[in-house]
Amino acid sequence: MDDLRRLSAGQDAMWHLHRLAPDRAAYNITLAVRVRTPLEPDLLHRAVAALAARHDLLRSVFTEIDGVPWRVVRAPAMVRLEVREMAGADDDAVAAAARDVGRTPFRLAEGAVRLVLLRRRHDDAVLVVVAHHIISDRTSQWLLMRDLLDAYRGLLTAGEPAWSELDRAFDDHVEDERRLLASPRGPELAERWRRICADAPAAELPADRPRPERQGFTGATVQRRFPDALHGRLRPAADALGVTPFALVLGAFETVLHRYTGHDRFLIGCPASIRFRRGMRDVVGYLVNTLVLRARLSPATTLGEAAVSAYRQTATAMAAARYPTVLLPRPEDRARLFHIAVTMVTANRMEPLLDLLDGGLDYGGLRLELVDVPHMEGQLDLSVELRESRGALTVTFRYDVDLFDAVTIERLADHLVTVTEAAVADPGTPVSGVSLGDETDLERLLAMGTGPTR
Numbered sequence: 001m002d003d004l005r006r007l008s009a010g011q012d013a014m015w016h017l018h019r020l021a022p023d024r025a026a027y028n029i030t031l032a033v034r035v036r037t038p039l040e041p042d043l044l045h046r047a048v049a050a051l052a053a054r055h056d057l058l059r060s061v062f063t064e065i066d067g068v069p070w071r072v073v074r075a076p077a078m079v080r081l082e083v084r085e086m087a088g089a090d091d092d093a094v095a096a097a098a099r100d101v102g103r104t105p106f107r108l109a110e111g112a113v114r115l116v117l118l119r120r121r122h123d124d125a126v127l128v129v130v131a132h133h134i135i136s137d138r139t140s141q142w143l144l145m146r147d148l149l150d151a152y153r154g155l156l157t158a159g160e161p162a163w164s165e166l167d168r169a170f171d172d173h174v175e176d177e178r179r180l181l182a183s184p185r186g187p188e189l190a191e192r193w194r195r196i197c198a199d200a201p202a203a204e205l206p207a208d209r210p211r212p213e214r215q216g217f218t219g220a221t222v223q224r225r226f227p228d229a230l231h232g233r234l235r236p237a238a239d240a241l242g243v244t245p246f247a248l249v250l251g252a253f254e255t256v257l258h259r260y261t262g263h264d265r266f267l268i269g270c271p272a273s274i275r276f277r278r279g280m281r282d283v284v285g286y287l288v289n290t291l292v293l294r295a296r297l298s299p300a301t302t303l304g305e306a307a308v309s310a311y312r313q314t315a316t317a318m319a320a321a322r323y324p325t326v327l328l329p330r331p332e333d334r335a336r337l338f339h340i341a342v343t344m345v346t347a348n349r350m351e352p353l354l355d356l357l358d359g360g361l362d363y364g365g366l367r368l369e370l371v372d373v374p375h376m377e378g379q380l381d382l383s384v385e386l387r388e389s390r391g392a393l394t395v396t397f398r399y400d401v402d403l404f405d406a407v408t409i410e411r412l413a414d415h416l417v418t419v420t421e422a423a424v425a426d427p428g429t430p431v432s433g434v435s436l437g438d439e440t441d442l443e444r445l446l447a448m449g450t451g452p453t454r
Helices: 009-020 041-054 091-103 138-157 170-182 185-197 228-241 245-261 303-318 353-358 406-425 439-448
Strands: 003-005 028-035 060-065 068-073 081-085 113-121 124-132 219-225 265-273 288-296 340-346 361-363 366-371 382-388 393-400
Touching: 009 068, 028 091, 028 138, 041 081, 041 113, 041 138, 091 113, 091 124, 091 366, 124 138, 138 366, 170 185, 185 288, 219 406, 228 245, 228 303, 228 393, 228 406, 245 265, 245 288, 245 303, 245 340, 245 382, 245 406, 265 303, 288 303, 303 406, 353 366, 393 406
Parallel strands: 081 113, 265 340, 340 382
Antiparallel strands: 003 068, 028 124, 028 366, 060 068, 113 124, 219 393, 265 288, 361 366, 382 393
């Protein structure tokens, strides 16, 4: 008899999104690590089997019975490591192969995880872990890589995985959520969200093309590293305002949206972890809730006030984070509460693996390097991810190619850096007082205003 499990509200929404575009990989989450240490294939296969036994979501398939989606748990043997020999391939070819692994859509009726080893030599390979968002999130991807490597190291040195037993499982989260929704607290939190979202439009950037009638779920990525000097000054500037570095940059981003759109209030999304309960720290699963932030700015708002407002927005939203925003009713004129989302990944959650962001590390005798593979492209108009390591702050813009050209997003990245620099230098500057133009923009405007010569 099939082992049927209920879905969380977020998983249910992800199931329906997948059915809208089953041939797209917009909700694939990919983590790729280069291993410059000899690997024993038999032990790695055993480590994968142990990983699948530890996290039952990895050995799950999804189906629908009488119109209701369910998760079906299979045996650990359904999860296998694929080894692809790439002897003689250069770095570009291996990176392209890793991207292809991540961009291959899942058939959720057959599984939602993919593990591939791209091996050039016995001491040079790229390990790629891909999971559909219905079973994973960003933190979970780091957990999966950590647990896989810990299993391998433990099997190599002691004959068993080097990890502690889990206290809780993803099903505990599903039951906690169901109890919340059935309690008086559920409607109270829903009402909080309704007040946050009332009478505010979803922020929409001016697009290069009209919005198609049907979302294509196809995207691309622009990445920008903040200047090191700016990164070094960010935390002291945030501390002086009594906010987090994320709030300072979020305030700068909302300032850019205000300047682009002219709107004095608007909504954006902010994915946040909901691993609140004891014992959930090491559980793999879809354990995020995309909060809705309500921005409010005027031309007289200062950059410091924008940062403080952003900080308060996130605090207000986090107070209602246990209620799944996917359950909120959508306005009649649009399918989503927001078209733009912003989040931050920091190095203090998954140490030491996040040291990979600084160029590589020795992990228990395994020499590892991060292979930065684009993924999760095309989910929204624009998804902005701030990624901070000890040595750098990088911002990744994932955008809908049906709406935007790369040059538009590159200009947006420039403007975010410009406004953040202004906020750090002088938080008393009005949001209307920051120049977003450069010499190229000025020349373009002058050319547009110049008539034909006689």
